[in-house]
Amino acid sequence: MPADAHPAVTLEHVARAAGVSRATASRALTGGGPVSTETQRQVRAAARALGYVADPVARALVSGRGARVVVAVVSDCTDVSCWYLARVVTAGAQVLTPEGLGIGVVPVPRQRPAGVLDALARDRTIGGLVLLNTTREVLAELPRGLVGRTVSIGVGSATVPAVDVDGAAAARRRVEHLVRSGRRRIAMITGPSWLPCTHRPVAAYRAAVQAAGLPVRVVPGGFCAADGAAGAATLLARWPDIDAIVASCDEVAFGALSTLRRSGRRVPGDVAVAGFDDVPAAELTDLTTTTHPVADIATAAVRTVLDGVRDEQRFFPSELVVRASA
């Protein structure tokens, strides 16, 4: 291996430059112990001058808190939320990379999560955990060793902070838009019922249609096009007079659109359709939808684990995007 230009500046160099021991330098830099303000100032100055960056690998080795953050995807079928997962992982990678860390992905079986969760807790290479599509059961089974370095994208708990999109507002905005444009029999196809973070949009939909004096018409769904197709079929069978559908996500909206087309309904003439996510295909197919700032959410989630925050609940805004379908 040829000699590389600058053989990397270590804590030793910083300590020497500041005229202190390695231990003191470490304390000054990490804030993990008593240091005089003056010493801290000097050490920090030396570190900055030398362009010092702590080696996360060494840090991980000694502290037992690994050099990577892992996204744990709770799900039955792994690639349900392929697009969603990919965006979360990529955004997370972008945050972690400059910190010298990496990101990983691991599937967690919804029914018996304990095995995987315990293995994760025991794995010394893991620094933090991002739970995706989690349930209260999974949250309850979270090993204590993971508390304090786990964040949930979705629903949280007393010990696990959560970040998510403001799905309630997204549902409300779509209903209000539909009401404004004259729709009166607005139905909803929900997300998977086992996923707690999908309950808020449903509640918001209920509240919004009732506030407008309109009937509540809900059918259970999921996140796939097939769920949307089936959901729309159920809706048409049960309430043939519906004039609008609010879908749990764009994919479901696409499925609903195909059912509507096949049944001879015109969109938006007979039935308006509104999705959620604003995936690239939504623009191409002129689907009215609401945005899902996945990158912002993933960024915040990773920052939260890195900072070791224990209680927080953040919701990111979702904007209405009006196109041809509603």
Next chain:
Amino acid sequence: MPADAHPAVTLEHVARAAGVSRATASRALTGGGPVSTETQRQVRAAARALGYVADPVARALVSGRGARVVVAVVSDCTDVSCWYLARVVTAGAQVLTPEGLGIGVVPVPRQRPAGVLDALARDRTIGGLVLLNTTREVLAELPRGLVGRTVSIGVGSATVPAVDVDGAAAARRRVEHLVRSGRRRIAMITGPSWLPCTHRPVAAYRAAVQAAGLPVRVVPGGFCAADGAAGAATLLARWPDIDAIVASCDEVAFGALSTLRRSGRRVPGDVAVAGFDDVPAAELTDLTTTTHPVADIATAAVRTVLDGVRDEQRFFPSELVVRASA
């Protein structure tokens, strides 16, 4: 921090179980030194019995070859290939996670890559590099310290192995399909000309149309919808009689479709359009296209860096998917 169930089995345990020293156990497991066949067998057996997995963090610390693989995206504008990048990163993460490793992403400026590349070579936290959208210039500037642990998705070099989709076959298949279905004035909108891996499809297109005795009609493009829209406009201005367009990717096909629609051309009646990638939106919009096995490619790429392969050139097959547009 509470005591976790099984405090992880280390090399020490394996060595003791096999009745040898840590050093010998290490040699037996890594193959990094002389060991008797018998000892090796015993150590390996002990390791398997105990479920030993070497801690990549510790290994990274001592060897200086970090605990993560980084995807270096060469590009002018970062999110050009957002969908593509996201799939590569996610697939890579899935391969690396079980190995105890993580994945990262870093942008590399196409014009002056040296700075970033040198920093990467110096970074002890990096185990391997996956180059995305790379050029021969970047390949030439690759620091020696990175050789042997770098792979390119796209074009390779004498020292950098490459994996990619068989873009030539993808172009040929589309042209042949168009010829079979009676098209006679088949044009192509290319990818970005600075990207060498886009040259093969163009050459394949040329060869295929010429083999059919048809005229070559090429305009430069890129990978965005805007490039497709502009490319189609140029095509229509220069050769108003074209009856088919082969696009560098689906996104470009979508852009071309919008231009065709605006110009009053009917698809596929007047002009057929075929894309490349088979993104989810392609199915929704009934776009004829060819597949791009990104996950397979990324998986192979990561495996290649992990194995330290130095010369290899693998092309993954691309299948024609016939839909309504061609």
Next chain:
DNA sequence: TTGAAAGCGCTAACAG
């Protein structure tokens, strides 16, 4: 062929 010993860069006990 093997073992003992050194050390990767860092943090965390424990004295001072």
Next chain:
DNA sequence: CTGTTAGCGCTTTCAA
């Protein structure tokens, strides 16, 4: 408040 002393788990000289 600070320095000294131990390691984290592994690979890799160097002797034996």
